[in-house]
Amino acid sequence: MSEVNPGMDLVPSTRVDAASRAVVATIRGEIDLHNSTDLRGVLLELLSKHEPKRLILNLAQVPYMDSSAIAVLVESLQKIRKIGGRIFLTDLQPRVKGLLEIARLDSIFVVAKDEADALSKP
Amino acid sequence: MQTTSARIDLTIKSDPAEIAAVRKAVEETAAAAGLDEQGIAEVGLCVNEALANVIRHAYGGVKDRPIVVSAHCQDEGLVVTIRDWGNGVNPASLPPRPYDPLEPGGLGLICLWRMMSHVNYIPQGDGMLLVMKKRKPTPPAGPKAERP
Secondary structure, three states: OEEEOOOOOOOOEEEEEOOOOEEEEEEEOOEOOOOHHHHHHHHHHHHHHHOOOEEEEEEEEOOOEOHHHHHHHHHHHHHHHHOOOEEEEEOOOHHHHHHHHHOOOOOOOEEEOOHHHHHHOO | OEEOOOEEEEEEEOOHHHHHHHHHHHHHHHHHOOOOHHHHHHHHHHHHHHHHHHHHHHOOOOOOOEEEEEEEEEOOEEEEEEEEOOOOOOHHHOOOOOOOOOOOOOHHHHHHHHHOOEEEEEEOOOOEEEEEEEEOOOOOOOOOOOOO
């Protein structure tokens, strides 16, 4: 995988595997209305630039997100579905997991234990 | 601005950058009120969502309008009030629409209805007052006293 640096605290690292058309992005920090537009910009750019078949978002360092962050994830999901791709969410923290369940999105995104699990899923 | 663990009174601007600090201050008060970890997290999220609704909808995204947030402990739990001087639209009076997880909007209010024990939007003539309450978890019943 090749490393890409988006240059943001919110998304400190991104790795791209051109062969499997997978993009792994590490997201860091609490996400609410203040910074969800930043996340939106990064994710939409990743999708348009790489057109991945799987976008893997490592949320191990995201202890909290609100509905504006959920809206960004849903918009990204709509985009990637148009190119036949899927979004994998890994390392969910309790508050994030709880909100995804309330939003009834825990079965719409692919939830994986960690990055390796996401990469190994069919 | 006055802050104590048992009561907070905050006046902020309608700037999304303010949300996180208010959420955390209310969570501290929720802890002081005796809520458990899940209850504290739910109160924090609901305060976040209510403030975001004020900023986006009541104030239309304008960042320099006032919002007053108060939280205090009661015997039963926590009371949070959020006062704005926005468009006065009562979110509770909007026609309900079926929730679609793949369509934007509506999740914030769902959180309020599901997570808080009491939610009441009170029109003020020059804005809106939101009153939310969260009850403490009921302690498990102790062992019955033995007869002498």
